[in-house]
Amino acid sequence: MNQTAVITGAGTGVGRAVAQGLATQGWKIALVGRTQSHLEETARQAGLDSEQCLIVPANVGDLTAVNQMAEQVLEGFGSVELLVNSAGTNVPKRQLNEVTQEDYDRIVSTNLNGTYYTVQAFLPQMRGRGSGTIVNIVSDAAIWGAPLAGPAYTVSKFGQRGLTQAINAEENRNGIRACAILPGEIDTPLLELRPSAPPPESFASMLQAEDVAECVMLAVNLPQRAVVQELLVRPRR
DSSP, X not given: OOOEEEEETTTSHHHHHHHHHHHHTTOEEEEEESOHHHHHHHHHHHTOOTTTEEEEEOOTTOHHHHHHHHHHXXXXXXXXXXXXXXXXXXXXXXXXXXXXXXXXXXXXIIXXXXXXXXXXXXXXXXXXXXXXXXXXXXXXXXXXXOTTTOHHHHHHXXXXXXXXXXXXXXXXXXXXXXXXXXXXXXXSGGGGGSSSOOOGGGGGGSEEHHHHHHHHHHHHHSOTTOOOOEEEXXXXX
């Protein structure tokens, strides 16, 4: 298998943990995120040298930026076998009675449109090769709307889940498979955007980024004849 991957949201959290997991298996990885210094830290922690990785700062909610990123990655790698969409955001003022239109648009643009843009950017070369795996880091907010998530985040995650299903429905005949990982509460920097911080004692019982990364590795490492279409993983508490 052509072991080349793109990870969005690679600068922190789940994206960083996925990069570390793939690096141990010898993948070449394009690290995509908003902040170059964070991507460089991911490369350092994963033990990736310049031969094994590309660092490509980009805002996935910007279609032009995504297309430029994809062009750079495909020029460097030739092709991409794996796409992991881990970029995501939320805002503290997220409830229906307080979320601004600007914040709503930004959340949906990053979480949903960004996933769609990157999928469309890399699908053609996957089709041409007849193989590819797409893993979307979604959320259990894609199953039920909870007040803690807010409407914009919930809408974006329901959309990501639907997009994953659409990829499997349409692209299976082209040798492409897609997996939606639906984690519950994870101890990542996204928690810093909550209206109020969780109590310190709750962090130990949350999922950790590496737990979700293990789910990604399951979806990736299964034989090509098998697809994990959805995987719901929650804290045991």
